[in-house]
Amino acid sequence: MLMNSPFQTKYINTLKHKTESNKVLASYTKKVDKIDPFAFYQINRPPDEGERFFWKSPDDDMTIVGVGLLRSFSNSGADDRFSRIETEWNDILSSAVIDNPFHVPGTGPLLFGGFSFDPYSLKEEKWQPFGDALFYLPEYMLTVIGDDYYLTVNLFESDELSNQTNKVEKTFDLLIKNEEPSQVPAPHLESREELYVPEWLDSVAEVVNVLRTSEIVKKVVLSREMMLNFSEPVSSEYVLKQLHTQQKDSFIFLLETPDGSFAGASPERLVKKMNDQVLSTSLAGSIGRSEDSKEDRELGNILLNDEKNLYEHHLVVDMIKKALEPYCRELQVPDDPVLLRTPYIQHLYTPVSGVAKSGTSIFHIVGELHPTPALGGVPTGQSMKIIRDKEKMDRGFYASPIGWTDFDGNGEFIVAIRSGLLKGKQAFLYAGCGLVADSDPKEELKETGIKFRPMLQAMGGKSE
Ligand SMILES: C=C(O[C@H]1C=CC=C(C(=O)O)[C@@H]1O)C(=O)O
């Protein structure tokens, strides 16, 4: 039934406009009655896989769902990838006609997407659709903030404005049909394999040795990969729904391409910018959880007082502070971290907030912050070289900035950890850990094992 939604015809008809980048953007935003975000995501499913996205911040603060692709922004290359996306976006906005009386962050024309972790790393075929930057300007977008629902329709202006207005009104009518989300069957997991574990343990030992002897390198985050095989292609809708139900305290994200989807449930914000208010967070240092609440609290206390984890964490706070200083006034950094708990793991957490100096965009901040030592290391340059040398894999979008920015320059980016690439009958999950001189390879293996669990559970895998 859903396969024949009227949107499908429209989607096919509008595909031909996708590459017409020199046209004027027209964007209309309207407040609507309640729409289930999943139903919106599902009903507007393109014929095969398409270019949808889904974003939800913790505690249902904000949900943004984009369907249909008006234009994608992509590039491959190195350090200017942040500013290249920003320039292209600003070009489109400079001539855009925007009808949005609300000016609520996350409504109106908005770009959703992300960057690869490391443009200089070796490239694997499976990440090819994502490149080093991939952003979508959707045709249709639902934004949910509390009890308020906003629909945005974006299109490139045609010569006949009256036709266009009709088209927009009809589209709103089509989109606001409120349907219940349909059930998607669970995928059947045939096998799973943690890749190159003995080699990874050797690499960890080697890196720890460097950290013990080097005067310069203080921290390196090494990650590893798990491969899952299913008996049929995995539905990104299924995984999304599971993550949404199971990981309430995390950011849920999904970026779909015609050749694979990247999804996850990350507890780690890179930066949020609302007007000139900037919030970044340091999340690093980890310990497991216990079903027994007393034991769980004890574990939390151990973490709050553990020197190895405090050092691992402190290096991240320090870097974020230094990176934000040139761009922000009134930086506030608490002296000590607090705990942030998700279902399987607890972390040390320190918020870093400030007021952006004028002319500072969210892309500047993302470019300055990425990679923080929660994903890369200290110092950045050397640790990235060690990661390239020791991991010998393409992280793709894992551990990279993913998020949104709207036409007013507000936005939020997280680091895409607790994540995986869904590709046909396979999925590739990633998990990393911050190594410092005091790290024990076996403990780090265990920690990464816990970090696979949110994705594993969402994909029907047993997570011991
Ligand atoms: C790199 C990951 O986690 C980072 C974020 C929080 C805690 C971390 C840690 O304690 O090692 C990592 O720095 C991951 O989940 O893949």
Ligand SMILES: [Mg+2]
């Ligand atoms: Mg750690």
